[in-house]
Amino acid sequence: MAESFSQKVYDVVxxxxxxxxxxxxxxxxxxxxxxxxxxxxxxxxxxxxxxxxPCHRVVFRDGSLAPGFAFGxxxxxxxxxxxxxVIFIPPSEQSRESAGADGWRVDLSRCQWDA
DNA sequence: CATCTGACGTTTT
DNA sequence: GAAAACGCCAGAT
Numbered sequence: 001m002a003e004s005f006s007q008k009v010y011d012v013v014x015x016x017x018x019x020x021x022x023x024x025x026x027x028x029x030x031x032x033x034x035x036x037x038x039x040x041x042x043x044x045x046x047x048x049x050x051x052x053x054p055c056h057r058v059v060f061r062d063g064s065l066a067p068g069f070a071f072g073x074x075x076x077x078x079x080x081x082x083x084x085x086v087i088f089i090p091p092s093e094q095s096r097e098s099a100g101a102d103g104w105r106v107d108l109s110r111c112q113w114d115a
Numbered sequence: 116c117a118t119c120t121g122a123c124g125t126t127t128t
Numbered sequence: 129g130a131a132a133a134c135g136c137c138a139g140a141t
Contacts, residue, residue, distance in 0.1 A: 005126060025135050028125090034135085036125040041133025043127070055133085066133040 005033050006043030013044065016057045019085030021106050022113040023061045030115055041066060056080055057113075063089075063105035078104050086111045 008031040016022050024037040031040065044055040056077050059065055070077055082088050087110050091103030106112075 006128090023135090024133075028135085033125065036127090037134040037136090038124095038132065039126045039128095039134085043133095045133060046128075058133085060133090061135065069133055 005031055005036065005039065006046060008032060009040050009043040010048065010053055013053050013055065013058055016054060016113050020111050020113040021057045021059050021081065021086055021108070022115070023059060023108070025061050026113065026115065027058060037061075041069075045069075057084075057086075059106050059108075061108075063108045064103075074102055078102065081106065 009027055012027050012030045013022070024040040025034070028034055028037040028040045033039070040058065044053060044058060047053055047055065056065075056071060065074070065077060078088055087107035088104050089107055091105075
């Protein structure tokens with residue numbers, strides 16, 4: 001493959017429909033590296049096309065976002081996704097599981113991108 | 116039998 | 129050469 005793995009990630013993430021989210025593993029698999037979910041985030045960190053690559057639509061397999069990484073504010077991200085139609089669940093609704101940004105998780109059961 | 120914790124695997128910058 | 133935006137599998141409790 002001539003293009004870098006990261007380049008393919010941008011293409012996949014860019015294909016995520018509005019109102020839906022994809023997990024790093026999902027994007028990684030579509031990019032051709034099902035074992036490199038970690039670097040999907042790395043590639044997005046590179047973010048060669050800001051405003052074009054909706055990194056906020058890419059979440060953990062648990063439905064939580066990356067802790068420590070916020071494009072401008074973790075609160076903004078939750079509102080941004082919710083504004084697109086993504087269903088968010090407050091930490092109070094959950095019994096356990098690890099919380100990422102604010103403990104809020106995306107309802108992958110209803111909003112995970114159906115590639 | 117079900118659930119949780121720990122270790123490892125992968126590629127890029 | 130090392131570190132880094134996770135995911136999946138295995139073993140133990």
